[in-house]
C-alpha cells in the first residue's frame with residue numbers, strides 16, 4: 074500500500090504517474106483483472122468512467138511488498154480500479170447517468186496506518202498482515218525494537234509487549250506551501266502496549282522505546298518527523314486494536330488537520346481518514362448539496378470532521394477533539410452546534426427527525442439495520458408526526474430511556490438549540506458517504522443500503538460521485554445524494570437478497 078510517511082529522502086512527485094521497473098517487468102501478478110487497455114498519457118484528476126484512460130503502465134504501483142502484503146490488490150491502473158465500471162453501470166440503472174470518478178492522488182496519499190508488530194525482538198516484523206492470515210509482512214527495519222529487546226506481541230500466547238503501531242500524519246503546517254505539506258508532515262505515533270496501564274512491569278521498556286523514537290525523530294532532532302508519541306494499553310485477546318486507556322508520552326498533545334475548510338483536532342483514539350486530501354475533495358463536493366441555512370445532522374460523525382450542526386458518534390473519546398475543533402471555529406460562524414455520544418442504532422428516529430439534511434458516514438459494513446429501516450419509512454413517520462403533537466424524544470423533559478439520557482449527559486452544545494432541532498420535521502436530503510461499496514450496493518450478507526433506501530420510494534437517488542481513496546485496491550468511496558420522494562421506472566433488481574434485507578423490506 075503506498076504509504077505517505079514523511080521521509081528525510083525526497084519522495085516521488087505526488088501527481089505524476091509513471092511505471093516502476095517492477096511494473097515494466099511483469100504485468101500479470103495483479104489479484105484482479107486490470108481494466109481494459111488504455112491509450113492516452115497521464116491520468117486526469119477527475120476521470121469520467123467513459124473517458125479514455127492513460128497507457129497501461131503509466132499508473133503502476135511501485136511497491137516491493139505487493140503480493141505478500143494484504144494492503145493492495147492490484148498493481149496497475151491505479152487511477153481507475155475495475156470496480157468503477159461496475160459502479161458506473163449500477164448508478165446508470167438507478168437513473169444517475171453522470172457518475173464521475175475522481176482518481177485523486179495515486180501515490181503519497183496515505184496519512185494513517187495501523188501496523189501489526191509480530192516476530193521476535195531479534196527479528197521484529199512490522200507491517201500489514203499477509204492476505205488471509207495474521208502473519209505480519211515486514212515493511213521497515215526497526216532498530217529500536219532490537220536495541221531495547223522489546224518483545225513483539227505473540228497472539229497465540231498473549232505475551233510480548235508491543236502489539237501495534239498506529240501512525241497518523243498531520244499535514245496541517247500552513248507555513249509550508251500546500252503542495253509540500255504531505256512530504257513535510259509530522260507523525261503522531263501510538264504504541265499499543267500489552268499491559269493494563271503504565272504501572273505494569275514492562276512499562277519501563279515502553280518509555281525507553283518512546284525516548285528512543287523521540288531522540289531519532291523528535292523536535293530537537295535534525296530530522297524532525299515525530300509530532301507526538303502516545304501509548305495505548307490493550308491486554309484483550311480479541312481482534313480489537315485499541316484498549317480504552319491512553320497516555321500521552323512525548324511531544325505535542327494537540328494534533329490538527331485542516332479539512333473541509335476548518336481546523337480539526339484529532340486525538341489518536343478518534344477515527345481519522347487515511348487519505349485526508351481525497352476526503353477534502355469529497356467534502357468540497359458534499360458542501361454543494363447542503364442548502365444554505367439548513368439544519369444538518371451527521372450520524373457516524375467521529376470527531377465532527379464534516380462540520381455539521383448536530384453530530385452523533387458512538388466513540389466517546391472523540392468528544393474532546395470535537396470541543397477543541399469548535400473552539401477554533403471562526404467567530405463569524407453563528408449557529409448551534411452539538412456533539413452527542415450515542416449509538417445511532419438505538420432509537421434512530423430521534424436523530425433522523427428535526428433536520429433538513431442527514432449525513433451518514435457509516436463504517437464499511439454500512440448502516441445499522443434500525444437506522445436503515447427508519448430512513449426507509451420516513452414518509453410514514455412524517456405523516457404520523459403531522460397528525461400528532463408528539464415531540465422529539467431528545468427534548469422531552471420526561472425522557473426515561475437510559476441510552477437517550479446517557480447521550481444527553483455526554484453531549485456538547487454550543488450556542489442555543491435551533492428551532493428545527495426542536496421541531497418534528499423530517500429530512501428532505503440524505504447524503505451517504507460510503508467506504509464499503511459492497512454494503513452500499515449489494516451486500517449479500519449484510520444489506521443493500523442504496524437499493525433498500527430506494528425500495529420504499531421514500532427516497533430517490535439524485536447524484537453519485539466516486540473517489541479513489543485507496544489507490545491500489547478495489548475500494549472506492551462513494552458520495553450519494555438522495556432526495557425525498559420516489560422516481561418511476563428504476564431498475565431495482567432484487568437478486569441476491571440477504572436475510573436482513575428480507576426482514577427490512
Ligand SMILES: C[S@@+](CC[C@H](N)C(=O)[O-])C[C@H]1O[C@@H](n2cnc3c(N)ncnc32)[C@H](O)[C@@H]1O
Pocket residue numbers: 344345346372373374375376377378379385386387388415416417418434435436437441508
Ligand atoms: C467511517 S467513520 C466516519 C467518521 C467521520 N465522519 C470522519 O470522517 O472522520 C465511522 C464512524 O462511525 C462511528 N460509529 C460506528 N457505529 C456507530 C453507531 N452505531 N452509532 C454512532 N456512531 C457509530 C465510528 O466510531 C466512526 O467514528
